Each structure stands twice: as structure tokens, then as C-alpha cells.
Amino acid sequence: EAGVTQSPTHLIKTRGQQATLRCSPISGHTSVYWYQQALGLGLQFLLWYDEGEERNRGNFPPRFSGRQFPNYSSELNVNALELEDSALYLCASVLATSYTDTQYFGPGTRLTVL
């Protein structure tokens, strides 16, 4: 069974540009979580999508947005990129909408903003 996949692996942008990151969950999983991990730091919750709907978002500005498609894959968009947006962005998928379920993570996308 294929795991969570993310693309691209690396992304280099300049300040002010937009970045789009993609995530495909494990087959059968309907929930997707996005996290930001700045270098050497812990995980900061960004967004949670379930059944196509945004269920919750973390303490991030509105220029961080996303969506979930009917096939449960998800996209994270970051507009008006700032230098501090440079980080590893991790996507996790969950089988069902339950806080007891395990989140399985993808390999991440390393975003560098110059």
C-alpha cells in the first residue's frame, strides 16, 4: 500500500511569489493535516481538511490556504511568500475523523524563500 506522497520534494521561490504544495493521502484515508516545521523547530499545525471541508486552521495568516479535492488529495497554497515561510511542510493523512486515529506523514516539501 502506497504511503502519503507529497510534491514537489523541494521548492525554491522568491519573496512575494506564490507556492503550491500537494499531498496525496493513503488510499482510503479521508482526512489531511498540514504542518509547518521551521528549521530546528517543532511542528506547527496549519490546516485540517476532512471530506473536502476545512475543519480547523492553526494560528497562521490568511495567505496560507488550501483545499481538499474529491479524491481526498490536498493542496496547500502560500501567497505573498515571506522569508520566514522557509520551512519543511509536512502533510499527514488519517483513516477516519477521529482524534484517536494515527496520523501518517509524507516525506515533506522543503520550501525555500529567497
Place this chain on the structure above:
Amino acid sequence: AQKVTQAQTEISVVEKEDVTLDCVYETRDTTYYLFWYKQPPSGELVFLIRRNSFDEQNEISGRYSWNFQKSTSSFNFTITASQVVDSAVYFCALGDSNYQLIWGAGTKLIIKP
């Protein structure tokens, strides 16, 4: 408040030593789940274990073992006979009733050959 504390920022041991990573949590929920993840240098978070609050039995998986104690709100992780490949950042997390994971800050484990 929901909180996870991993007080050890970094631990360095020599290969074959045993090492314990501490995790202390705070929760208002009576039913909750605890998790450990490993993050090697490649960056991908690897799921290690999930534990529910009703099951205080210790768990062993090969060289890994976990000690869950509700009385002290701790869920510690021990690696026996450590190996260089165990070098990684280890995160403890608490499953929140709001469908979120409350993460600890992580412990960087360095295993020296």
C-alpha cells in the same frame, strides 16, 4: 490546558548504551491517546506507537519499549542497545478531543559510534 513536555532537548550517547526519552503530558480529557514519532535527518515523520489512556501496560517492540504511567502523566520511551541508525529527533504527541495532535518540542538523539 493540553500540553506535552519533552524536557530533554538533546541527548548524546555512545552506541550500545540504553537511553530513555521522557514525555510528560497534561490533559483535561479522560480518554486520550499518546503517540511517539521518529524524524530522521531525511525529515519524514515515522509513526512508532499509539497508546490509549485505558491501557497502562508497557509495550516492547524489539529494542524499543514504552512506559506509560497515568499517575505521573508520563509516557517514556526507551531504546535498548542503541544504534547509530537510531539517531533522529523523537516527538511525543497527545491526541486532543478537538481532533488535533498536541506536540512536544522533540528530543534530538545522537548516537555516537
